[in-house]
Amino acid sequence: MRIDIETEELQDETWFYLSVNGGNDGGLSGTIDRSRPEDFSPGKWSRCLSRAPRPIGYIDELFVPPKKRGHQIGSRLVHAFMDIMSKGGVHWVFVLLVPHNQRDMSSFMRFFRRHGFVEAPECQDIDPGDPPSVLMKAEI
Secondary structure, eight states, X not given: OOEXXXXXXXXXXXXXXXXXXXXXXXXXXXXXXXXXXXGSOSSHHHHHHHHSOSSEEEEEXXXXXXXXXXXXXXXXXXXXXXXXXXXXXXXXXXXXXXOSSHHHHHHHHHHHHHTTOEEOGGGOOOOTTSOOOEEEEEEO
């Protein structure tokens, strides 16, 4: 399976877009963030991320169409992204899970746990009325 990678350089970050079959079979977007900790906005989540050694990585979105699931596409995308992060000097990668329902949350958490991510309850910053979410992190 071939994974195509596009990048976009911004001031303090580099965005990566990974896709399989032009995105028709799955894709992942994420970033290396080189911003200074003092540039983070206030909040528990931001304070937690600001303590992580720079640069840090984020998985912003991971998508595999339902008919393509179960074929290791998501796993291969995450592995490719983590390899890019490692080569970019990243020590921690974060992902914020915001599912549509509890079944999805359980499934998403199991998936990321299989790839070395753990929950980061010390970083949770949920306001009343926000959708349920879980921040997970993986050390490279």
